[in-house]
Amino acid sequence: MFNIKEIAKSFLVSLWFMFLTFPIMVIRVNTIYKTIEWRWKNLIMIGAGSFLLSFVWRYFIKRKESGVKQAESGKEQKVPLFRRILEERKLFIPATVLTGLFALVFPFIFSSYQINIMTTALMYVILGLGLNIVVGLAGLLDLGYVAFYAVGAYSYALINYHFSLGFWTVLPVGAIMGALFGILLGFPVLRLRGDYLAIVTLGFGEMIRLILENWNEFSFGPSGIAHIPRPGLFGIAMSLENSIIYLYFLMIAITLFTIFVVNRLQDSRIGRAWIALREDEIACQAMGIDKTKTKLTAFALGATWAGMVGVIFAAKTTFVNPASFTFLESAMILSIVVLGGMGSIVGVMIAALILILLPEYLRAFSEYRMILFGAIMVIMMVFRPQGIVANVRRTYEYHGTPSKNAK
Amino acid sequence: MEYFLELLLGGMTRGSIYAMIALGYTMVYGIIELINFAHGEIYMIGAFTALIVASVLTLLGLNQIAILLLASIVAVIYSSAYGITVEKIAYKPLREAPRLSPLISAIGMSIFLQNYVLLAQTSDFLPFPNLIPEFEFLKPYEHIIRTPELVILLTTTVVMILLTVLIKYTKIGKAMRATAQDKNMAMLVGVDVNRVISITFIIGSATAALGGVLIASHIGQINFYIGFIAGIKAFTAAVLGGIGSIPGAVLGSFVLGWTESFATGYVSSDYEDVFAFTLLVLILIFRPAGLLGRSTAQKV
Numbered sequence: 001m002f003n004i005k006e007i008a009k010s011f012l013v014s015l016w017f018m019f020l021t022f023p024i025m026v027i028r029v030n031t032i033y034k035t036i037e038w039r040w041k042n043l044i045m046i047g048a049g050s051f052l053l054s055f056v057w058r059y060f061i062k063r064k065e066s067g068v069k070q071a072e073s074g075k076e077q078k079v080p081l082f083r084r085i086l087e088e089r090k091l092f093i094p095a096t097v098l099t100g101l102f103a104l105v106f107p108f109i110f111s112s113y114q115i116n117i118m119t120t121a122l123m124y125v126i127l128g129l130g131l132n133i134v135v136g137l138a139g140l141l142d143l144g145y146v147a148f149y150a151v152g153a154y155s156y157a158l159i160n161y162h163f164s165l166g167f168w169t170v171l172p173v174g175a176i177m178g179a180l181f182g183i184l185l186g187f188p189v190l191r192l193r194g195d196y197l198a199i200v201t202l203g204f205g206e207m208i209r210l211i212l213e214n215w216n217e218f219s220f221g222p223s224g225i226a227h228i229p230r231p232g233l234f235g236i237a238m239s240l241e242n243s244i245i246y247l248y249f250l251m252i253a254i255t256l257f258t259i260f261v262v263n264r265l266q267d268s269r270i271g272r273a274w275i276a277l278r279e280d281e282i283a284c285q286a287m288g289i290d291k292t293k294t295k296l297t298a299f300a301l302g303a304t305w306a307g308m309v310g311v312i313f314a315a316k317t318t319f320v321n322p323a324s325f326t327f328l329e330s331a332m333i334l335s336i337v338v339l340g341g342m343g344s345i346v347g348v349m350i351a352a353l354i355l356i357l358l359p360e361y362l363r364a365f366s367e368y369r370m371i372l373f374g375a376i377m378v379i380m381m382v383f384r385p386q387g388i389v390a391n392v393r394r395t396y397e398y399h400g401t402p403s404k405n406a407k
Numbered sequence: 408m409e410y411f412l413e414l415l416l417g418g419m420t421r422g423s424i425y426a427m428i429a430l431g432y433t434m435v436y437g438i439i440e441l442i443n444f445a446h447g448e449i450y451m452i453g454a455f456t457a458l459i460v461a462s463v464l465t466l467l468g469l470n471q472i473a474i475l476l477l478a479s480i481v482a483v484i485y486s487s488a489y490g491i492t493v494e495k496i497a498y499k500p501l502r503e504a505p506r507l508s509p510l511i512s513a514i515g516m517s518i519f520l521q522n523y524v525l526l527a528q529t530s531d532f533l534p535f536p537n538l539i540p541e542f543e544f545l546k547p548y549e550h551i552i553r554t555p556e557l558v559i560l561l562t563t564t565v566v567m568i569l570l571t572v573l574i575k576y577t578k579i580g581k582a583m584r585a586t587a588q589d590k591n592m593a594m595l596v597g598v599d600v601n602r603v604i605s606i607t608f609i610i611g612s613a614t615a616a617l618g619g620v621l622i623a624s625h626i627g628q629i630n631f632y633i634g635f636i637a638g639i640k641a642f643t644a645a646v647l648g649g650i651g652s653i654p655g656a657v658l659g660s661f662v663l664g665w666t667e668s669f670a671t672g673y674v675s676s677d678y679e680d681v682f683a684f685t686l687l688v689l690i691l692i693f694r695p696a697g698l699l700g701r702s703t704a705q706k707v
Contacts (some may be wrong), residue, residue, distance in 0.1 A: 230485045
């Protein structure tokens with residue numbers, strides 16, 4: 001590993017990156033005072049960092065390649081810890097019970113600030129699971145997922161503003177609005193190739209945001225809508241703290257519901273059609289699956305969850321404006337799905353908790369949040385496209401009982 | 408009439424700007440069938456590099472032409488370097504992977520590069536010096552076309568002609584077309600496919616950087632986010648003209664430029680980007696192969 005040749009290689013890599021990052025990392029021009037700041041320290045850091053990282057990079061590339069070889073030669077692979085917890089009942093039941101207990105007592109141990117963060121994280125869990133249907137199961141890259149989230153949030157805000165309907169009435173309306181917009185967008189573009197879909201959804205996401213920002217008569221423009229009521233409970237008046245706890249349990253309930261639905265969907269006829277479509281469109285059509293209809297269902301169902309979470313978001317923050325629905329939000333949800341493992345429910349949940357809670361608790365780190373999301377997408381795709389918790393593919397193996405006719 | 412002419416020329420300048428970026432998109436897509444989402448970021452990095460070089464040189468007291476040339480050259484070199492590095496890190500390991508993987512990796516790279524510039528430089532808009540000198544003979548026509556606009560138009564035309572010649576008549580161009588048609592077959596007849604892909608990235612990035620310098624000095628300010636919207640628009644233009652085709656990219660860019668220019672001039676300027684995306688969706692529905700593209704049957 002550490003022979004002369006490898007070291008020379010890494011040295012060249014670090015030289016290359018020092019050259020590459022020189023103008024942007026080292027020089028900073030102050031255009032007002034016409035001064036130049038030379039930050040040589042950054043150059044040394046880049047050099048040292050890329051020297052070490054190039055070893056790590058090559059080590060992982062090698063490991064990946066040997067992993068492929070092992071899989072080809074049919075050797076038994078190590079079963080990762082997550083997978084073991086999921087598969088062995090002896091481990092799975094206690095793990096679930098422990099998580100459930102923790103979720104139950106959580107709001108009574110921690111402050112309302114922590115509960116709020118946890119509620120946000122749960123919202124991203126649901127958004128991740130929703131996008132997982134579209135990207136993970138059906139293999140459609142949706143880069144404008146946040147648009148449906150915005151549709152849900154504005155549905156609640158506007159319906160409440162004009163007709164003063166409550167949270168529980170609007171929750172299904174928001175979900176339906178999300179689905180409607182999903183169909184509206186999906187219908188023209190789903191006939192197209194996958195990569196066009198990515199760019200059209202990206203454009204659609206931006207379009208919704210721009211319309212919300214500019215159509216003042218409709219959406220009150222960039223200043224947004226304030227004083228949206230929190231969710232009620234049979235008209236009982238609650239203190240702020242209690243309503244935070246209430247929202248937390250509401251989120252837990254909706255998360256469980258989402259997990260249940262997505263899990264059932266995955267094993268249903270339509271779910272298997274999605275996975276088949278993801279793997280090979282042409283073979284799928286040959287098997288008699290209606291491509292457009294199947295894709296449209298995935299798109300609409302994914303948008304439904306986004307619409308629903310949108311309503312909850314509006315109720316939680318009691319304020320919506322277009323700035324909450326930028327592309328970065330879509331990118332964040334996408335990196336949750338990518339990190340967790342496309343198609344894997346447990347993976348997406350863990351990834352959402354990691355990606356939302358980590359920057360929240362490491363404040364110094366939060367500046368680097370977006371660059372981290374970008375890096376995660378690249379690194380996961382290169383080294384572990386199946387995510388941290390790979391989805392187990394349903395396989396049927398033939399353990400041949402020797403047939404009697406063989407004699 | 409004068410207003411119409413102004414919008415027409417404005418749209419053409421806008422179109423040339425998109426064309427410089429769309430060329431790179433279309434070339435890369437033609438060869439490896441990947442939307443290089445990081446392409447807009449390469450353009451942004453080109454503009455930033457040019458700004459930094461120009462500022463340093465201005466403090467050293469060089470004259471305007473020398474600054475323009477040096478800044479463009481350095482920007483082109485750096486953007487090309489970023490282009491191949493991005494290809495080596497984010498796309499090359501994924502060449503045999505399912506289609507979704509390189510697409511996600513490209514999006515990740517785009518976000519990464521944006522935030523890299525944001526963290527290393529600044530999130531504010533930086534004023535970009537006007538590097539293009541004014542031509543004396545254009546003075547009387549100033550209200551119709553100004554020097555930077557003329558320079559941008561000319562550069563785009565020259566770049567397009569050079570690229571067409573390169574692809575049609577040179578050896579590397581032939582290799583590129585072969586790779587685009589069938590990568591494995593090209594490999595069998597002795598084309599170094601990896602080299603061809605690297606060269607494509609270099610050319611695409613270089614044109615984007617050149618575009619970056621011209622546009623930035625025309626508009627007068629840059630920030631880390633300029634690459635993102637410009638990238639989407641340029642992609643729209645490339646799809647509009649028929650992705651994979653070089654004249655198509657330029658034509659698509661002009662159509663997009665005019666659409667935006669007239670729509671903002673006669674309808675409303677608030678919805679500039681909305682018009683572009685609407686055009687994209689319409690084109691994809693009614694003519695998915697683009698204006699100059701040929702529709703191809705899907706291979707099994």
